[in-house]
């Protein structure tokens with residue numbers, strides 16, 4: 001089971017294996033186990049960006065805005081939304097960062113529940129989400145009701161019961177991650193959305209660690225709003241813009257608290273007052289980056305072509321293999337698995353805890369194996385289904401075993 005030949009056999013059977021060659025990977029590549037923080041570049045991205053610079057920008061200059069750039073945030077949003085989020089056309093826009101989008105979406109969601117002032121969020125939520133949640137709740141005269149455990153890298157997914165305990169008739173919005181960035185535990189999106197709705201609250205889902213690794217059905221589960229990253233499993237590049245999704249039933253009532261001209265119904269009328277664009281476009285703020293959107297588009301294309309069901313199947317196989325190697329090699333050497341054992345509850349990374357996680361991560365990096373360190377004692381092994389091979393998992397965890 002731990003023999004390298006097993007990894008080679010799994011790679012030989014892997015229907016997504018050819019996608020690795022669609023990424024720009026140097027011959028002497030490191031073993032990259034951090035695609036959950038920054039994905040690798042698709043091979044087509046460099047030439048796409050060159051073409052945008054040379055032709056769309058260099059030749060067409062300002063004309064490119066009306067020849068396509070203006071609609072890119074919605075076009076790329078639609079491609080991303082339909083392929084990765086289970087969105088209907090017109091529900092997704094790509095713009096700004098997750099932080100800014102969380103700010104906008106949370107303000108807008110709270111405004112849809114006048115008379116209610118509480119936001120329910122998880123103590124162990126990603127820092128930027130916690131900071132923004134506290135700030136938005138305060139700005140609107142409300143408060144945050146924190147649920148769950150702060151310090152534990154807890155493998156237990158957030159359940160509908162845990163959320164239901166925090167709900168009362170003052171809760172306007174529940175903000176949660178679909179995949180916990182610490183443990184990779186997957187929240188039960190459908191049940192949590194239902195219990196929140198039963199209590200009269202809305203749910204804002206942060207899909208940063210789920211988009212491009214776990215198939216989502218946001219429209220069909222009747223979710224309200226969502227945000228997420230494109231530089232992790234979507235491979236859009238460092239700092240690539242995030243997305244905002246909102247169910248179409250909310251569009252007419254949603255107000256962007258950053259009413260910029262690009263979310264205006266008629267930006268070039270330069271009118272005296274703000275009037276929101278119809279639909280999800282109103283969540284735009286300022287001028288979008290045509291270069292960054294082109295890069296996001298390349299990342300989305302590869303995932304759309306592979307299909308999220310195949311991506312999920314490979315993701316489960318990769319993380320299951322990593323768990324097997326943990327059990328065989330690492331558990332007896334002081335490592336604790338901090339991700340769910342049940343693959344149905346696990347996203348696309350596996351978190352290993354060890355008191356020397358910091359030193360081990362540095363030593364692995366020095367040997368050409370790049371995982372991700374999470375304070376204080378977590379080593380995250382991020383497995384990106386389109387380019388991580390089973391041999392990568394084997395060789396990376398063998399290096400960790402040898403160090404221990």
Ligand SMILES: *Cc1c(COP(=O)(O)O)cnc(C)c1O
Pocket residue numbers: 097098099100126128129177181206208209229242
């Ligand atoms: C990666 C991540 C972010 C990042 O936010 P940015 O504003 O894009 O830096 C936010 N929330 C979660 C849950 C994340 O995983």
